[in-house]
Structure formats: C-alpha cells, structure tokens
Amino acid sequence: xxxxxxxxxxxxxxxxxxxxxxxxxxxxxxxxxxxxxxxxxxxxxxxxxxxxxxxxxxxxxxxxxxxxxxxxxxxxxxxxxxxxxxxxxxxxxxxxxxxxxxxxxxxxxxxxxxxxxxxxxxxxxxxxxxxxxxxxxxxxxxxxxxxxxxxxxxxxxxxxxxxxxxxxxxxxxxxxxxxxxxxxxxxxxxxxxxxxxxxxxxxxxxxxxxxxxxxxx
Numbered sequence: 001x002x003x004x005x006x007x008x009x010x011x012x013x014x015x016x017x018x019x020x021x022x023x024x025x026x027x028x029x030x031x032x033x034x035x036x037x038x039x040x041x042x043x044x045x046x047x048x049x050x051x052x053x054x055x056x057x058x059x060x061x062x063x064x065x066x067x068x069x070x071x072x073x074x075x076x077x078x079x080x081x082x083x084x085x086x087x088x089x090x091x092x093x094x095x096x097x098x099x100x101x102x103x104x105x106x107x108x109x110x111x112x113x114x115x116x117x118x119x120x121x122x123x124x125x126x127x128x129x130x131x132x133x134x135x136x137x138x139x140x141x142x143x144x145x146x147x148x149x150x151x152x153x154x155x156x157x158x159x160x161x162x163x164x165x166x167x168x169x170x171x172x173x174x175x176x177x178x179x180x181x182x183x184x185x186x187x188x189x190x191x192x193x194x195x196x197x198x199x200x201x202x203x204x205x206x207x208x209x210x211x212x213x214x215x216x217x
Contacts, residue, residue: 045197045214047206052197052214056189061171061199061213064188065093068169069100072139072186075167081137082106084130086150088208089143092200093171093188097141106136112150125153133158137165139186143200144172146193148180155182172196172213 045052072081083101085094087109098107110127140154151168158166169186176193178184195216197207207214 044217045207045210047197047203050203051217052203052207053217054212055194055196055198055215056191056213058199058211061188061211062096065096065171066100068186068188069097069102072097072169073101073103076103076105076137076139079137080104080106081139082108082133083139083141084133085109085141086143086154087111087129089200089202090141090171092208093143094141097169108133112153125157127154127157133161133163135162135164138163138167140166140168142168142170144174144196145170145184146174146177148178148182151182151184152180171199172201 043054080103083094083098083105085091085107088111091109094107094109098105108130110129113126113128138158140151140158142151145151145168155166167185168182169188170184171188173184173187173190174193175190195203196213197203198210198213200208201213202208
C-alpha cells in the first residue's frame with residue numbers, strides 16, 4: 001500500500017490558519033475602533049445646547065499647579081503673599097494653588113463689580129469682598145486670561161490701593177487672544193483660542209465643578 005504524502009494536508013492547515021488569523025486581526029481592528037468610539041462618546045459632555053470633549057486631564061492640571069506653587073514660593077521666600085482669587089472662575093485654582101504653596105500666605109477672594117456711574121465716565125469698576133490691600137504683596141489668581149480686559153481693570157484698582165507689589169497668576173492663558181501689555185507672571189497652561197469649560201470655567205453657569213477641562217467640539 002503506497003504511503004500518503006502529508007504535505008498537502010500541512011499546506012492546507014497553514015492556509016487555514018492564515019485565513020483565521022487574518023479574520024481575527026480584522027475583527028480585532030473593528031472591535032478596537034468600536035471600543036474607542038464608544039469611549040469617546042462616553043466622555044462627551046453636554047452643557048445646555050453645546051457639546052464638549054476632553055481637553056486637559058485633572059492630572060495635567062494638578063501637575064501644572066504644583067509647578068506654579070513651587071515657582072511662586074521661590075520668588076516670595078522672604079515675603080507673605082496675598083493670593084487674591086477672582087470669583088467666580090478662579091475658586092478651584094486658588095484653593096489648589098494655596099494648598100500646594102509651601103510657605104506662609106494669606107488668601108482673599110474678590111469679584112470685579114461693574115455699575116453705572118452718575119457722571120459721563122460710564123462704567124465704574126471696583127473690587128468687592130476685599131478690605132485692605134495697602135502695602136501688601138498681592139498675587140492675582142485668575143482661571144483664564146484671554147483678552148486681558150479683567151486683568152487690566154484689576155491692576156488699575158490695585159495701583160490705586162497702593163499695594164506693595166502685584167503679580168498675575170493664571171491657570172489657562174490664550175496668547176493669541178491676549179490684547180494687553182501687562183505681563184502675566186505665572187502661567188499654568190498655554191492653550192489655543194478655544195472655548196473651554198471645567199475647573200472653575202463655565203458655560204452659562206454650568207461646568208465649573210468639573211475636575212478636568214473640556215473644549216468645544
């Protein structure tokens with residue numbers, strides 16, 4: 001009885017295994033794509049009529065704040081700065097920044113108040129919630145600096161208050177949008193000119209409590 005050659009059977013099995021692997025590989029790609037798509041959709045954030053997607057993680061935010069706190073502590077090692085958080089947006093940033101600050105400091109919160117004056121000068125600006133800053137070293141803490149209009153008004157008021165010194169710290173900074181000449185001394189994150197929410201920043205009142213930052217989709 002002649003011996004049967006096993007070569008055709010081996011070749012057939014090899015071809016079969018290759019086809020199975022190709023199909024499994026193709027299915028794996030589909031599954032990964034589907035998984036990533038579901039993951040992306042699950043991280044989408046709906047606030048009112050707008051949809052936002054993840055932009056800056058809470059870990060990245062924390063790391064940038066720690067670096068800022070360390071840098072400020074070096075600059076103010078022989079002083080006791082007053083961290084002046086600008087409400088409402090900077091409440092989270094101010095809390096975290098002072099928590100990581102290793103030296104002595106004071107913490108105040110303020111809000112820029114606008115009202116119509118009786119004279120032709122138009123809108124008058126004032127800081128509410130602050131008692132006396134005269135002779136103190138003030139660090140203005142902002143959630144974001146874009147056009148710089150708010151910072152410009154605060155600086156005018158601080159100069160009238162005769163503070164010893166002032167510097168500006170911001171979590172987010174939009175260099176493309178910035179229109180003023182005042183130096184921003186401490187910058188956590190430089191970002192493009194995109195609309196963002198989270199970590200103190202809001203869209204029509206929502207999103208301030210988020211631990212990370214989202215950008216408009």
